[in-house]
Amino acid sequence: MKKSIILIDKKLKKHFSTPFKANNSPQPLDMLIATILSQNTNDQNSFKAYQNLKKYFNNWEEVKNSDTNIIEDKIRIAGLGAQKACTIKNLLDELYKDGKNYSLSNLSKLNNEKSIQYLTQFKGVGVKTASCVLLFSLNKNICPVDTHVHRTLNRIGLVKTNSPDKTFFEINKNFPPKISHSFHTNLIRLGREICKPKNYKCSICPLLEVCEFNNKNFEINKKSKQQSFMLLDNI
């Protein structure tokens, strides 16, 4: 598994290059809220919703003390506004009760497993959201698994699982150091541009040689649209 991950990472970097990573890591709570906003929408819309929140409120305490309807209004563009506003409010209330730990500074002292356990105790925060905070904010060696990462890794044959969370636990048992950001980010690009759910394009895929998928598609398709904007690298 470890060797295959390294090989796939190498091939993806050759094809897409090493993905952009901001020099300054965002605060864990900023990242957590941005990731909640990104659920079930595209990166552009969740980025706008995040910017709206940051422009309207001076800090997260103001968000906690605000009316849920106002939060919903500011994040409407990201979809599921009412649900996401409740998740954010509930999270901030719980963190406040937990000793105003808005910095989530306790996370840097915990290992990945304990950090995931801590974050997923909050309603609306799943394994993917928690692992994004660890990777993008705390620079931990961890590879979050969304629907693209789950689908592509199953097609390639690296895992045989039936849910993103199972794929996550499978590949993170012993993830090779230093490549989790590039591996995760480039696999999402692969899933958005080439190894799409339907109409996937094996003829132009950089992983063709290593992919074990039985049902490859070699029809000639139009060139894929590049989708390289990644919300979590822009928080």
Ligand code: SF4
């Ligand atoms: S070869 Fe085809 S099925 Fe395999 S990863 Fe590439 S696009 Fe997906």
